[in-house]
Amino acid sequence: MPILKIENLKVYYFSIKGVFKAVDEINLEVKEGESVGLVGESGCGKSTVALAILDLVPSPGKKVDSKIFFRGENLEEKSNKEKREIRGKEIGIVFQDPSLYLNPVLRIGDQISEVLILHKGLSKKEAMAKSIEILSMLEIPSPEEVIKYYPHQLSGGMKQRVIIGIAIARNPYLLIADEPTTALDVSVQFQILELLKNLKKQMNLSLLFISHDLGLVTNICDRVYVMYAGKICESAKIEDIYNSPLHPYTKRLLDCAVSVYRKEKNLDFITGEVPDVSKSLIGCPFAPRCNSVKEICLKEFPPIFEKKDHSVYCWLYGGEDELSRD
């Protein structure tokens, strides 16, 4: 049984200018103990998916008849109180910029123990002892000192570790990491990724890792969903994505990540921008930026093409000749 299963998720923002389809009919699955990546450029709706799972989509955004199953139960049918329980206890989230998500006037120890007191019913003293334990698990030097610090006394990498600490304090089943390393240095990014990998092993976490850098995702995830303009355009195992990407968008994203290491004169990039989701998009949303665009791409959204664990939405595949070749 998958730990998280999203069926037909639609998140629409209703404004006077029209309906913005931030996330449009996506299906996604995270199995137990698996780490899954969600990749796409800014403005593709990756973070909205994360917020939708936790039911934190800000107004005027709304989920439209979607189903989100967490450990077999439909989250949409739960009351607000039950959702709050799940949010605190069973799903943890780590956001992009660590300095925005710590309360600047509370000590680190209070911020971690708060969740322990609230959800586990520990006394203040027990919670503090547990906080120290969590901090040392996160490889923070001298945790007894650090719990007395305020956030401004910590560096970016340390703050992100504390945020991860808060997210995992209650032994969640699923950890959502929304661009957890974008605001950090390369060397600290490496440390944080190693930490996430270790924690995953130790606590048997499932991980949903959101990033714009396909090169980063290949280092931590088992499976990847590539997202574009609110839709999933390809999903496959990481080896398949790296060795034989099918969707032109995935290919371009991969080229962008890899070309720095090739001794080429020019770096790869994707021309144009993510389309405006307020207009109703006809055809494949990537068509205007695609190199191998066909006539039909502009008229109709492509159907799914599946091959083993690899599925892709693109008109280049699924034709009769393609099938006979298999």
Next chain:
Amino acid sequence: MSFLEIKHLKKLFPIKSMFLKKPDKFIHAVDEISFEIEEGKAFGLVGETGSGKTTTARLILRLIDPDSGEILFRNENIINLRGDKLLDFRKSTQMIFQEPSSALNPRKTIRYILSRPMEIHNLYPRQEINEHLNYLLKIVNLNPPEAFLDKFPYELSGGQKQRVVTARALSLNPELIIMDEPVSSLDVSLRGQILNLMKELQYKFNLTYLLISHDISVIQWFCDHVAVMYFGKIVEILKGPEILTNPLHPYTKGLIESVLKPDPRERTIVKNIILKGEVPSPTNPPPGCRFFDRCPLAMKICKFEEPKLKSVSKDHMVACHLY
């Protein structure tokens, strides 16, 4: 004649403790660094947050004054420039900042933002400024220029904003452009676009670049020469592409180890993290090598004696007792 030469540059920031008391603690932001940049080349500064890269850039631009040392720009020491001469110097050096959205005034149009530097420096007569605006936007591939001139920064995407910032830097026909993490706030898919443009402009206008970044992958692609900075010191200077193939200093090796290659096969290889922790607090540097605490190969001598930057081969200098 060298284009830009930096000699024993030093900047300490005092930490004020008590009213009227002389500060006794200092942050050693930049501590006696020396390097040279050749004309028309791209020079990279790489290091972690807090190693003094940005302070170096600000010193070179004379945005802050150094405590000691010399900055020779075309053989002229710019440290004591005043008045008109300083204004002239400002024209020939420009900076591109990390976050394009905070480098542009949100209440002004692109037209105002781009024309203002030219007006201040009296570069062109008023009638010609418009022509130049169009020209500038065309150089940075914002076509058609008329569509962008009357927009406000919030109407542009991140990549477009970064190109407006680039156009503004170019508006005064500078010789040296300092870029402080120009692509770290952009998506990977846009990174190539901006870096390609910078490279193209380098050849077109014979520009000299000082690129500051913590990302070695960008540095090795873009730069002809690289200086690795740690804790206010330069620990290694070498040719750009060589940083991946022939690093000598343990710190440089550690930085390279932490660069994640996109190949998923890499992830099965168990790496030992060389760089644990972060740059220590720069208030009181240790007497010996500043990397001593984090260095896996530290020896006895490292604790007491500070290594000097010495050259090991042509175009390759390293400050480490191992060599």
